[in-house]
Amino acid sequence: ADLRNLKYLYIFFQTLSLQRQMMENLIIAKARQDALQRKMEERRLRLQEEANRRFAASGTITGEEQEQRVLYTNILEYEQDHDWPKLWKAKLKKNPDDATLVTGLVSCLLSCPDHPVIKLLKRLQYRVYNRLYPIVSKSLPASPALPMKPSRSTQSLLISDSHQNVSKSATGHSLSSDASFNVSSSHDHNDNEAELDSDGPHTLDGENLFEDMEQFLTQMDRAPSHRDPDMIFEPSQLDQESLVQDLEMHALKKHLNAIVKDIHIAIxxxxxxxxxxxxxxxxxxxxxxxxxxxxxxxxxxxxxxxLTLFRKVHRERELSFESSMRLYQDASPGDVGVASKLYPQDPVVMHGSYPYESAVQELRLLCRDCCPQKKLECIVRTLRLICACAEDYCCLHEADSKTAAIGADDLLPILSYVALHCELPQLVSECAALEEFIHEGYLIGEEGYCLTSMQSALQYVESLHTGGFQLHNTKSA
Structure with a gap:
């Protein structure tokens, strides 16, 4: 019995010692946690003071300045916890003019989703996207998602507008209610932006948002029109619809201008x-x-x-382009004013192709890119191919010619011919978007000349269908 009691006492004291040790460990852990929190708070205050010194300003601090201070503080905190920014800074300090290092640094930065710069980029993207979403997805028919297919016509723009007009006349909405809805829709983004700025991108399901938009855009490309071609409208109805469409277009342009301004500010x-x-x-x-x-x-x-919003705004221009495209789908270069020496007259020489085919194929690639700078580079390559083809064709007629084969006056009809054979009315909206987003510095040199030439050619093509039939017949005769 004594041995058993001693055994129980031993177990009791051992358990008590273990509990005491656990309590001591908890106290030590709590003390370490408090010390760590104090250090983190001290570091935050130190970095905040550094940011305040960096952005020292007299007078009242604006909201933008305060936001910049917070972002800079977040950057300093990030650099305290990561070593790669210091390594890149050291490399660039040794070779400040190395373009490869600059590109590598920015690529590394863009691959770090937890960096404050990338967090800001995502937040600004969501802000623009949320302003585009209600406008682009409005009045689309409900249908299952279909495989993505790039559009080659303005059918998608006609579908949304015709479906919208029929739905308005069928439900009997008043003019005042429709007008107020459309005009006010350009300002609905304010509440969304406030919520987005307060919650940040973590409150949004970004993948689902972009998937929904892809589905909506697919439906715009593929959905059938519901307008009855035999439907007869009263004059008052037509006037009312025309006024509503004018108000809608005014609201769309205003909304587009605001989004363009926001994108410039974001960049x-x-x-x-x-x-x-x-x-x-x-x-x-x-x-x-x-x-x-x-x-x-x-x-x-x-x-x-x-781009879909740009296409809605430039719908009439795209329709004009498409009309000219259908009228001149079988036209030769001479039918659009290209000089005879700048394209081969004998089809045998082309070996089954058509003049300036390489430039047409290059210009068609423009719609595959999603970056304005790359699209501009595609236009530059297209014009260079046109010049190269013109040189070759000119040599077929004048073997010993030493003068330039193509001048500024010759470029417009050739580029118009190339644009016609691309069969892409959305080039009108693409170039309109490029004009908004390409940096001014690029619009001075070769890039600016190429973009201006392309826009002039597109405007020329848009005007062909008004008098193009007579011109085509005259050329054919």
Whole structure:
């Protein structure tokens, strides 16, 4: 019995010792946690003071300045916990003019989703996307998702408008209610933006949003029209519909201008934050490379819905282009004013192809890109191919010619012929978007000349269907 009691006492004291040790460990862990929190708070205050010194300003601090301070503080905290920014800064300090290093740094930055710059990029993308979503997806018929297919016509623009007009006349909505809805729709984004800014991108299911938009855009390309061709409208109904359409177009243009302005502000904010993170990028050449990478990352997921809004605004121009395209689908270069020396007269020489086919194929690739800069580069390559083809065709007629084969006056009809054979009315909206988003510096040199030439050619093609039939018959005769 004594041995058993001693055994129980031993177990009791052993358990008591274990409990005491556990309590001591908990106290030590709590003390360490408190010390860690104090250090983190001290670091936060120190970094905040550094940010305040960096953005020291007299007078009242604006909301934008306060946001910039917070972002810079987040950058400093991130750099305290990660080593790769310091390594890249050291590399660029040794070779500040190395374009490869600049591109590599920005690529590395864009691949880090937890960096404050990328968090801001996502938040700004969601903001633009949420402003596009209700406009682009409005009045679309309900149908299952279909495989994605790039549109080659303006049918999608006609479908949404015709379906919308029929639904309005069928339900008997008043003019005042429709007008107020459409005009106010351009301002509905304010509440969404406030909620987005407060919650951040974590409150949104980004993948589902982009998948929904892809489904909506697919339906726009493939859905049938519900307008009855035999439907007769009273004059008052036609006047009312015309007024409603004018109000809708005014609201769409206003909404588009606001989105374009927001995108420019977003790109500037991202560039500014990149330069705050890496001061070594604050040179002219590095800025250009940085902006190009930021634009590619920013525009890629939102370009298609953004282009859809541009196509809604430029619907009439695309319809004119498509009318000319159908009228001149079998036209030769001479039918659109190309000089006879700048294309082969004998079809045998072309070996089954058609003049300037390489330029047509290159221009068709423009719609595959989602970055304005890459689209502009595609236009530049197209014009270079046109010049190369013109040189070859001119040599067929004048073997010893030493003068330039093509001049500015010759370029417009050739480019118009190439645009016609592309069979892409959306080129009108693509170029309109490029004019809004291409940096001013690129519009001075070769890129600007090529874009201006392309826009002039598109406008020429749009006007062909008004008097093109007589011109075509005259040329054929």
């Amino acid at each position: 500037d904010q991202l560039l500014s934050l990149c330069l705050l993170s890496f001061e070594c990028l604050n040179t002219a050449s590095s800025k250009d490379l940085c902006v190009a990478s930021i634009e590619e990352a920013f525009f890629t997921p939102i370009w298609r819905p953004l």
